[in-house]
Structures are given as C-alpha cells and as structure tokens.
Amino acid sequence: MSLDQELDAVDRQILALLVADGRRTVRDIADRVGLSPSPVKRRIERLERAGVILGYSTVVDQDRLGESIEAFAELRFNGDTDVESITASARRIPEVIEVFTVAGDPDALVHFRVSNVQHLHRLIDQLRHDRNVVGTKTLMVLDSWRRGQSPRSPA
Incomplete structure (x- = not known):
C-alpha cells in the first residue's frame, strides 16, 4: 500500500495546519482535529519518517533585510545542454x-531576490x-x- 493511500482525512488536516503554521503546538493541532496529543504526535512523527513532512521553515520579510526586489529570469539554453547543467548554472549564485x-x-x-x-x-x-545560456x-x-x-501588509 502506498503512503498516499495510508493518509486519511486527519493526516491531511494535520498537514494543512502545519503548512499554515509550522510552530503550531501538538496540543493545538489535537484540539483542532479532535484527537488527544499523543496520537497526533505519533502521526506527525510517521509523516516525518515517511518523508511527507520534509522540514519546517521560517517565513522572513525580505524587504526588512534589504532584498526588496524579487524576480524571475527565464533562461534559454543551447539545445544540447543537460538538465543538471541548467540547474548548476544558477545554483552557484x-x-x-x-x-x-x-x-x-x-x-x-x-x-531570486536582490x-x-x-x-x-x-x-x-x-x-x-x-x-550555454543563449x-x-x-x-x-x-x-x-x-x-x-x-498576507503581507500593504506598503
């Protein structure tokens, strides 16, 4: 049985709560999904072991750090450039x-941000x-x- 089939509605609800706030306590999650903290903690640990939860992160206001320009660059490469070379060219920056x-x-x-x-x-x-960039x-x-x-506050 694949992990996707093993995920039930409660697992998906736990994931949604953690995506919205990764610092949410197990107690808070348990209250919201209608379980006690112990089974919620076990479910979270199972999701981490299975690689569904890859980690936790902090959302930073980049403007306050002086990197106020966010942008994307479309890159076109020579026709014989392999995918690893494409990623490597930008990964160094x-x-x-x-x-x-x-x-x-x-x-x-x-x-990127600048x-x-x-x-x-x-x-x-x-x-x-x-x-290789053309x-x-x-x-x-x-x-x-x-x-x-x-949502961000308006400037």
Whole structure:
C-alpha cells in the first residue's frame, strides 16, 4: 500500500495546519482535529519518517533585510545542454532561491531576490555569462500570494 493511500482525512488536516503554521503546538493541532496529543504526535512523527513532512521553515520579510526586489529570469539554453547543467548554472549564485527546469520555452525559471536594480543587473549578467545560456528574460514581482501564508501588509 502506498503512503498516499495510508493518509486519511486527519493526516491531511494535520498537514494543512502545519503548512499554515509550522510552530503550531501538538496540543493545538489535537484540539483542532479532535484527537488527544499523543496520537497526533505519533502521526506527525510517521509523516516525518515517511518523508511527507520534509522540514519546517521560517517565513522572513525580505524587504526588512534589504532584498526588496524579487524576480524571475527565464533562461534559454543551447539545445544540447543537460538538465543538471541548467540547474548548476544558477545554483552557484547565492541570491537564487529556486530553479525550475521546465518543458517548453524557456528551459528554466530562476527565482531570486536582490537589493536594488544595480544588483539585479549584476545577477542577470552572471546568469548570461554561462556559455550555454543563449537568452534571458527578466520578470520583476510586483506582489505575491502563497497558500497557507499570512498576507503581507500593504506598503
């Protein structure tokens, strides 16, 4: 039996609660799903062991850290570039948050944060200096929304 078939409605409810707030206490989760804390703790530990829960993270206000520009760069590569090379080209750049290799055009989307337009310029130049990159297109984020994350206050 696959893990997906073993997940019941309570497991999925626990996961949704943890996605919304990873610091939520076992007691709070137990109250919300109608179980006592011990079985909830066992379920969470099982989900962690099974690799369903990969970890816990902190959501940071990047604007307050001085990295106010969030952007994506579409990258196009030479036709014979392998997928690992595509990811490696962006992984070396510390400002890069994520790299998505995709089917179609472009070949990859690179998600990153920078402090200002000059910083953005340098990062795009860095991406373009990879000998396999044949084209880029930069998209600056104006606003964002993510399921399970508290909305940002208007500026």
